[in-house]
Amino acid sequence: MDPILLGQAALNGFLFGGVYSLMAVGLSLIFGVMRVINIAHGDMMVWGSYLAFILAFRLGLDPFVSFVLCAAALFCLGVVVQRGLVNRVLNAPHEMQILLMLGVALVLENLALVVFGPDTRRTESAYGLATVWFGPIFVDVARLITFALALALSCALYLFLFRSDLGKLIRAAADNGYGALVIGADVERIYTVAFGIGAACVGAAGALMSALLPFSPAAGFAQTVTSFNIVIIGGMGSLLGAFLGGLIVAVAESLGAVLLVPSLKELVGFVLLVLILLFRPQGLFGGKTP
């Protein structure tokens, strides 16, 4: 195998990994704070993609600008889902929470299908096809921007969680799991904000990714599953693990596409997942066992 080809694939995967990291960080935050599995995560992402698509199509906004609006919209969606639904099953058995979120996922996915149709879309960006060559290897400018933005957003989230008062409360909630919360903290508000931020992360990820890869309503579930792969590989509840896991899975998939068949690249993620579940169920960077 040509080392340059492999290096190129690894670089592409790595730069793309920013999006994976962002979506996994969102999932990990929601899980960490509420112990709720957001099965609708990928479908929320697809909605982020469609919003970016609409904004580009109607208003000519570049996805590298409009992702802020998409994140804001998804924040609102997250707040609504949390307040209206998740809040009512926080003490229910795990299966019930999962089934509830499965219901939300079905509604979101098929609402997208009804509204936008089944066709595959891609958001136009001014940087869509630009590349920069470094010797034998080229860098896709769109991917580079995506990676930079995803990294910036993750850093912003980090600063928020570690520097602001509300962020510290959210972190305390995530460390203890719910139930053992900091006394006096406004639990409702923490949960709502955490779910909103988690949804905003995946919304931004969706908007950014829509410029790189074609998407359709049916893609949501696969993205959910990928997010979970990443979070479990990185370590459930560890934000850093989710971020690094995103990069690892993206690079692995990208290499898999070159070494196997492109359509088998997802297989790499699943095999990685099964191995992790069996031999290191706490994940690569997680301390806690499930």
Place this chain on the structure above:
Amino acid sequence: MRWAALGALAVLLVLPNFLGSYLLTVFIFIFFYAYLGQAWNLLGGYGGQISLGHAAFVGIGGYTSTYLAMTYKLSPWIGMFVGGAAAACLGAVIGYLGFRFGLRGFYFILLTVAFAEICRLVVSHVEALGGALGLFITFSGDPWQFQFSDNRYYYYIALGLMLAAMGIVALVERSRMGAYLAAIREDEDASEALGVNAFGTKLAAIVLSAFLTGVGGTFYANYLFSLQPNTAFGIPLSVEIILRPIVGGSGTLMGPILGSFILSPLAEVSRAYFAKGGLSGVHLIVYGSLLIAVVLFFPRGAYPYLRGLVRGRRGGA
């Protein structure tokens, strides 16, 4: 109660003579999904081990018997049990990995999803199994090849499958395994302290559940005359399978059947009504909303709720 059941059975036996071909199809799907739901119910309802990858067993079962029929002319009537056995083997692998390593709750769900997706991806790339296009069964009308020109035969087969699964699950429910599954669902550690071999019991449950589901795969393939990896192994089929017992009442014998009588016609109606306008996703929106409503308002499903209503009325009178 017994008379009501016998009466219902008698009605179902003579019903095909009064049904048009469309309604006949609706009933075939009601029975078939009730059958698959009952198979899932054994593991997910009674044992509390939620699988979101049961389509994998349908796919394995269907592909096995169809491949054997196409290549070796093996009758699907025999192939369906070979397919069931193949699915049971996959079930054993998933169960062994999941239960041995103590993956509970969400981790187990993800393991089942991962295996279903791995099956889908692998089968899509195997030329002998038709790749991404899948396998197509040509109609010969030969009953020995599981083909009938009259849909009423499929009706009776589906009814038979549903009743057989009900019988098997009823036996399990009344046995030691049934009591153990319920205990594991309630509190696995406490059950272990009382001598319950949780690993062995869960493994037996997933093997039996996978076997029954795999047998159903043959019916699925031959009734639809085709198998595609994306549908036969896909998440949407898994969702269809789990919805019926959950809506009807998981962990109850009547749950999957009641759920299927509620959901299958609902799906047909919304599909028929909205699909004309090109709104193909509407029935799944209905499903999703229903799932949310069930979790929020009837978390134990329709059957326990209805039974409660009947008992309450009797008690009050």
Place this chain on the structure above:
Amino acid sequence: MLEVRGLSKRFGGLQAVCDLSLSMAEGEVLGLIGPNGAGKTTAFNLISGFLVPDSGEIKFRGRSVVGLRPHQICHLGLTRTFQLVRPFPHLSVLENVKVGALARTASVREAAGKARHVLEEVGLLAKVEVHAGELTLAERKRLELARALATEPVLLLLDEVMAGLTATETERIVELIRAINRRGVAILLIEHVMRAVMSLSGRIIVLNYGERIAEGPPAVIANDARVIEAYLGEEYVGATQG
């Protein structure tokens, strides 16, 4: 019949159980006491197979049980209860006990008969059809005891079966345990209600910080200066007054 030697278990930086040794004879009642966090429940979890020890040996009726699963240990005749009672809440009282009885018979009918018998013994026969989740705390403690009894143990590990009960309820449980013991069932008892431990146990072991600090008959333990210092002081006074 129970031989524990050099048992140790560490959780991260915490030495939960340290070099614990104890032995029990057939039909004996042994009390295990100590302040909260002394490692009593961890010791139970180790003996009953819910945790694997870092080092040490556990022999039950001459057979090593280290590495066996809890259900295997139960089948050998050693059954434990849980400190926070864990009934199967959505199953009826009868079904709860039936699960235990099925450890000795594969026949569901036989198990149901056996379960009724045990429920009669613990005084819960009137509640057989009630869901376990609807019972009072005292009833749940009895149910926990009944489930364990139904497995026909020769050694019963009871983890605080009296915690949270009123004086009358405690009195009844003590009587029940005595009756069980009279049938030849050995009992290892973790308990905070001092009066009950003192009256039930033939011998008492005191744990502190995972280590055994004293062992002897109740009268000696109650007067051991180290024990009083480590633990008994206020608790003993409180229990006597309550």
